[in-house]
Amino acid sequence: MNSKFVTLQLGIKKNKVDGLLIQLPLGSTSSMITTKNKFAASPVLVSRQNIKYGQIKHIFINSGNANACTGNKGDKNTKKILHTLSMRLSCRVDEILIMSTGIIGRQLPIDKILESLQTSDFNKYTDLKNAATAIMTTDKFPKYLSQTYKIGQKKITFRGICKGAGMIEPNMATMLSFIETNVELPKVLLRRYLKYCSDLSFNSISVDGDMSTNDTVVFTSTGSLNININNKSVEKKFLSYASDFFIKLASYIVKDGEGATKFIKMNVINTKSLTLAQEVSRKLSNSLLVKTAIFGEDPNWGRIIASLGSIDSHYINTTRVKLKINNILCFKNGMPIDNISRKLEKSMQKNTIEITIDLNNGRYKQSVYFSDLSYDYVRINSEYTT
Numbered sequence: 139m140n141s142k143f144v145t146l147q148l149g150i151k152k153n154k155v156d157g158l159l160i161q162l163p164l165g166s167t168s169s170m171i172t173t174k175n176k177f178a179a180s181p182v183l184v185s186r187q188n189i190k191y192g193q194i195k196h197i198f199i200n201s202g203n204a205n206a207c208t209g210n211k212g213d214k215n216t217k218k219i220l221h222t223l224s225m226r227l228s229c230r231v232d233e234i235l236i237m238s239t240g241i242i243g244r245q246l247p248i249d250k251i252l253e254s255l256q257t258s259d260f261n262k263y264t265d266l267k268n269a270a271t272a273i274m275t276t277d278k279f280p281k282y283l284s285q286t287y288k289i290g291q292k293k294i295t296f297r298g299i300c301k302g303a304g305m306i307e308p309n310m311a312t313m314l315s316f317i318e319t320n321v322e323l324p325k326v327l328l329r330r331y332l333k334y335c336s337d338l339s340f341n342s343i344s345v346d347g348d349m350s351t352n353d354t355v356v357f358t359s360t361g362s363l364n365i366n367i368n369n370k371s372v373e374k375k376f377l378s379y380a381s382d383f384f385i386k387l388a389s390y391i392v393k394d395g396e397g398a399t400k401f402i403k404m405n406v407i408n409t410k411s412l413t414l415a416q417e418v419s420r421k422l423s424n425s426l427l428v429k430t431a432i433f434g435e436d437p438n439w440g441r442i443i444a445s446l447g448s449i450d451s452h453y454i455n456t457t458r459v460k461l462k463i464n465n466i467l468c469f470k471n472g473m474p475i476d477n478i479s480r481k482l483e484k485s486m487q488k489n490t491i492e493i494t495i496d497l498n499n500g501r502y503k504q505s506v507y508f509s510d511l512s513y514d515y516v517r518i519n520s521e522y523t524t
Contacts, residue, residue: 140163141166142160142161143158144159144261144263148254149247150201151201155272157201158269160198162195162197165361166194166195168328170355172353172355173354177206180213182352185235193233197236197316198234203247204242204351207243215248219246219248219251222256227260270299281390281394299316302314315355316355316356317356318357320359322359338384340388342419344506402490402508402509403492404495405493406419406504408499409499410499417451425445433510437479437483437485442461443461446459455497463493464482
């Protein structure tokens with residue numbers, strides 16, 4: 139059995155759908171990860187407590203207003219929404235997760251929201267696309283995905299929605315996501331699998347290097363399918379399918395990066411430690427010079443090497459590093475590769491760019507997904523509140 143989606147007009151955005159209620163199937167189990175930002179929004183703080191103590195039955199999301207940095211009044215508004223929902227849905231307050239996304243530092247139009255919740259019909263269900271549309275802010279398109287995989291004769295299903303286009307930084311992004319699977323999973327495994335999959339996906343994407351105050355990913359097991367998850371080969375297959383789904387959904391955020399024209403996958407391989415692989419990935423994916431060079435389709439791979447060389451680690455040996463762009467070897471043994479400029483220049487015109495940095499100094503690796511930086515990014519964000 140799948141979750142059900144109800145879209146709402148809360149009055150935050152004028153004459154637009156700006157709210158979503160997700161009704162989870164009876165007996166579902168959920169796990170959640172949230173932003174590490176010190177100014178985490180009021181709904182994030184409340185949801186962290188609710189998921190510890192409640193059997194989550196509903197998820198409420200509003201767009202257009204983050205309810206972050208809003209003080210005691212913002213906290214009271216969060217509680218008012220949860221109280222109203224608990225009365226309308228006949229459940230406890232701690233059985234609801236609440237998420238918000240939008241402008242920071244503005245109070246919610248709480249009277250409009252409460253009136254909408256008190257009069258809404260929560261029995262008019264909609265599909266994944268409309269659910270994803272309801273939580274958009276600066277997104278250019280709704281982000282949703284449904285896929286089926288097989289383990290033996292059993293069909294493993296995943297469904298998910300997410301939003302996000304700017305303030306995207308490894309260790310979450312300005313994004314919200316809800317993903318469910320039909321596989322029955324105990325909470326301890328669900329939490330472990332969510333971390334594993336998020337580390338490969340939502341924690342490995344970057345648009346502009348800024349972490350938001352509201353980032354949340356919820357992973358729900360609806361429990362309608364039992365597989366022998368304790369079998370190592372079954373678990374390995376499940377995690378392969380789950381991480382594939384998470385990466386595909388997270389990639390939509392990068393492809394919709396504010397003003398983005400390129401989708402870039404960067405592989406950092408053969409490093410001395412995972413920490414170093416992650417540091418290199420984060421440094422290069424957030425480099426303004428790297429991102430603008432890719433936007434300009436400039437075959438100046440020196441931007442990448444220079445950024446790599448600024449990292450303070452004696453495990454980066456300049457004579458061992460290899461650099462490939464779209465499988466074209468550009469740099470090796472501290473020297474450029476001759477006669478590749480024309481081939482590389484043509485390759486940089488592709489919409490998808492793959493960069494591989496081989497440190498040739500260990501066995502660890504990390505992949506990240508990020509966008510270029512265009513003129514439109516500056517325009518969109520300079521006009522955001524207007």
